[in-house]
Amino acid sequence: MDIGTTIIGAGVVGLAVAARCSQDHKNVFVIEKNEKFGQETSSRNSEVIHAGIYYPPNSLKARLCVEGRQLLYALCEARRIPFRKCGKLIVAINKTEEDFLASIEAKARNNGVEDLQYLSGDQVVRMEPTVRAVSALFSPSTGIIHSHRLMRYFVAQAQRNNVQFVYRCLVERVEPLSGPRYRVHVRYPDGQTEKFTTRYLVNCAGLESDRIAASTGIDVHVHQYEQFFWKGEYFSVVPAPGTINHLIYPVPLPNNEGLGIHATIDMSGRVKLGPNTIFLPQRSYDYTVDAAHRKDFFVAARRYLTGLQLDDLAPDYAGIRPKLQKPGDAVRDFIIQEESAKGMPGLVNLIGIESPGLTASPAIAEHVVRLLP
Ligand SMILES: Cc1cc2nc3c(=O)[nH]c(=O)nc-3n(C[C@H](O)[C@H](O)[C@H](O)COP(=O)(O)OP(=O)(O)OC[C@H]3O[C@@H](n4cnc5c(N)ncnc54)[C@H](O)[C@@H]3O)c2cc1C
Structure with missing residues (x-):
């Protein structure tokens, strides 16, 4: 099977990317190891729409939080996603x-x-x-949101744009081929394995995203991708x-x-x-x-x-x-990196997407789409 764009992970970030990316790209797949979307960090947080107060100046966290917050409030109002700008x-x-x-x-x-x-x-x-x-x-401008309803909205939007969701499918490793092309090795719960190729790959695997990046051959220690x-x-x-x-x-x-x-x-x-x-x-x-x-x-x-x-x-x-930091280390920013410089064009890694990842999700999606060729 030959896929256009593969997104690994159906948390709020992968779903936002799927909804946005499928406006411009055809043949988009989301691969998720759990049986439903949003079963990990995206449903285990405070559900706060952060204003963007504490993050280091000019960081992705600061910029994408402020942009994401504005996009989220507009989306919630337009699409009736429950929220409260409670302050x-x-x-x-x-x-x-x-x-x-x-x-x-x-x-x-x-x-x-x-x-x-x-x-x-x-x-x-x-x-x-x-x-x-x-x-x-x-x-x-701080508020709260019903995060499950937000994710449901992104799924519906993606499905309207013909995105295919494959659940219970674990990505074991990603093998870069020549050109913008990747072979993705997956495993199903019954032990069956499969592989397919994809032109573009967006790694939104949350807690596992550094391991997915490592499987492509990126040295996560050298590049400080270790989570x-x-x-x-x-x-x-x-x-x-x-x-x-x-x-x-x-x-x-x-x-x-x-x-x-x-x-x-x-x-x-x-x-x-x-x-x-x-x-x-x-x-x-x-x-x-x-x-x-x-x-x-x-x-x-x-x-x-x-x-x-x-x-x-x-x-x-x-x-x-x-x-991206251990105890005592300085605070680190999100890594959202298109990997052409490492010889892997069309691969976008998202690493260290902790708070304010929920707030920033629609802005992260816009950012990722700009990085894709
Ligand atoms: C305690 C806590 C409080 C927080 N509070 C807030 C808050 O109030 N406001 C805010 O903006 N942010 C908050 N955050 C941050 C926010 O929850 C995260 O940034 C966001 O949910 C990250 O989404 P994600 O899609 O990157 O990750 P996830 O939700 O973890 O999604 C990743 C998906 O990838 C899948 N996956 C992983 N490996 C594989 C694989 N090998 N193959 C296939 N699928 C795979 C997983 O199953 C998962 O579904 C908080 C986080 C925590 C932990």
Whole structure:
């Protein structure tokens, strides 16, 4: 079989790429190892539409987050994908944290996020009676989205453009042939194997995308494509509805490993706390939530959520971030690379697509299409 464009992975990024790419390209296939789309990181996240506040200036994360957020809101409105532009508060609970707010605001402004507003402690209480802060930054353009409905929309759009979805099909390796052409080796759950050729290949395999890249012969150590797994656990807050109306974030950790335990709401009004940030040295798909972490979540969130009780917290779910850095390393950007320079034209690798990958997904798709010949 000879395919035009093959996309590996039916997470939100692969689906966005399929929907967008099939507008211009014919004979597009999506290959997914699970039996349905969106079974991995894309359904194990906070479902926040990020404004683009924290990312390093001129990074892909900053640029694609801001662009993606604008595209997402327009898409949600036009296509009736459930979302809420609920806004978020970044709360400082003491003078030291308050001093950080100015640098956050400056970084955001540099990224094109110009709508952050300073709030006094009294203004915070008026907006959120159960939240304590000496001051805060309010981000009106942060929101939440029903991520499954977004993915369903991308699938429907792709199918309208005749994209073929092949589920339960594991890509074992990719063999570059001469010219823009690749032989893809796949395996089905019954052990049967198959191979096909494709002209263009977009590697959106999330947690496995570095391994797919390695199978083409790219040295992932030399090119720094190696991904590291970082688990993020969530606890739900049980007497939830009505307790908060905005997303509440602490001032982020100085180590760049996460945004700190924050309180989010989802489209059904459920309040949850998280995620924390746990390095998984073995790259294991460990989605367990350790109930013993309840106290840590409580202590972190109680700093700003005054009414919270330890008994309100119940272990919920976990996701895994594919980061390009190990503990202590500097924060890294997304890698979205067309590989002509490595002798593999028409191959686009997407590596390290952690947060804000959901927000950025429609902008990532536009970017990938521009990279394809
Ligand atoms: C805890 C947590 C919180 C987050 N919160 C947010 C947030 O609030 N807002 C935000 O914007 N972003 C957030 N993110 C980031 C966001 O969820 C991800 O960036 C996004 O979901 C990545 O999508 P993806 O399609 O690249 O990966 P995935 O969803 O992992 O999809 C990859 C797909 O590839 C398939 N695959 C892998 N290997 C193979 C193979 N060999 N053969 C065939 N198929 C294969 C997998 O089965 C999977 O379906 C968060 C992430 C985490 C972990």
